[in-house]
Amino acid sequence: MKSKFIKSATELQHCPYDKLKEVAFLGRSNAGKSSLINSLLNRKGLAKVSGTPGKTRLMNFFLVNERYRFVDLPGYGYAAVSDKEKEKWAKFIEEFLFYRKNLMGIVLVMDIRRKWADYEQSLYNLSLNKGIPGILALTKSDKLNQTKTSKAVKLIKKSCPIWDVMPVSSLKKTGVQEMHKYMFKIWNLKENKDIELDARG
Ligand SMILES: Nc1nc2c(ncn2[C@@H]2O[C@H](COP(=O)(O)OP(=O)(O)OP(=O)(O)O)[C@@H](O)[C@H]2O)c(=O)[nH]1
Numbered sequence: 675m676k677s678k679f680i681k682s683a684t685e686l687q688h689c690p691y692d693k694l695k696e697v698a699f700l701g702r703s704n705a706g707k708s709s710l711i712n713s714l715l716n717r718k719g720l721a722k723v724s725g726t727p728g729k730t731r732l733m734n735f736f737l738v739n740e741r742y743r744f745v746d747l748p749g750y751g752y753a754a755v756s757d758k759e760k761e762k763w764a765k766f767i768e769e770f771l772f773y774r775k776n777l778m779g780i781v782l783v784m785d786i787r788r789k790w791a792d793y794e795q796s797l798y799n800l801s802l803n804k805g806i807p808g809i810l811a812l813t814k815s816d817k818l819n820q821t822k823t824s825k826a827v828k829l830i831k832k833s834c835p836i837w838d839v840m841p842v843s844s845l846k847k848t849g850v851q852e853m854h855k856y857m858f859k860i861w862n863l864k865e866n867k868d869i870e871l872d873a874r875g
């Protein structure tokens with residue numbers, strides 16, 4: 675598998691302008707979005723990961739197999755960011771989900787030990803309203819044993835019945851390849867001809 679970093683952007687107008695399909699990764703700060711992208715692409719430091727939440731402050735585009743892109747979006751709720759900046763990013767992510775024509779799917783990323791909350795619910799609603807298929811990746815599953823993992827999956831699945839819920843571990847690399855195969859299939863990432871671009875974006 676081939677992958678490379680393409681560019682960062684802070685505005686919709688600065689996102690790549692072409693017909694490639696995109697899958698966006700979103701979720702709370704520190705949920706494990708960047709780690710998951712690296713695991714899916716089998717790369718170590720492609721997407722920047724850090725012990726300090728708030729590492730991803732820009733939206734980053736990665737080209738995969740020269741056919742589609744993964745988009746690493748900044749995490750929600752990073753405490754050290756001002757309210758004004760948080761608001762700006764929340765609005766931007768909404769805009770991205772709403773207007774980005776290349777967007778074929780979203781991967782909502784959530785720490786398996788956390789509870790489904792308003793933030794997850796609002797992204798879920800937004801995607802359903804917009805008709806963008808999503809999947810929920812429950813990261814850090816290495817932190818729970820198997821019984822607790824299945825329990826967590828079942829419980830969270832009740833909150834997002836339409837999506838597939840997949841436990842993954844970027845640390846142990848469990849569930850990761852299965853998830854990529856699944857993403858490839860549901861979003862038909864082989865094809866790239868059905869996006870119509872009119873206005874920029
Ligand atoms: N144990 C374990 N730790 C993980 C896993 N995935 C990520 N982490 C750790 O969680 C922390 C945050 O990971 P990131 O991938 O940077 O999270 P992010 O969602 O991109 O965070 P922001 O960029 O702040 O939005 C890092 O310390 C990672 O090493 C996992 O599957 N298991």
Ligand SMILES: [Mg+2]
Nearest residue numbers: 707708729730
């Ligand atoms: Mg990140």
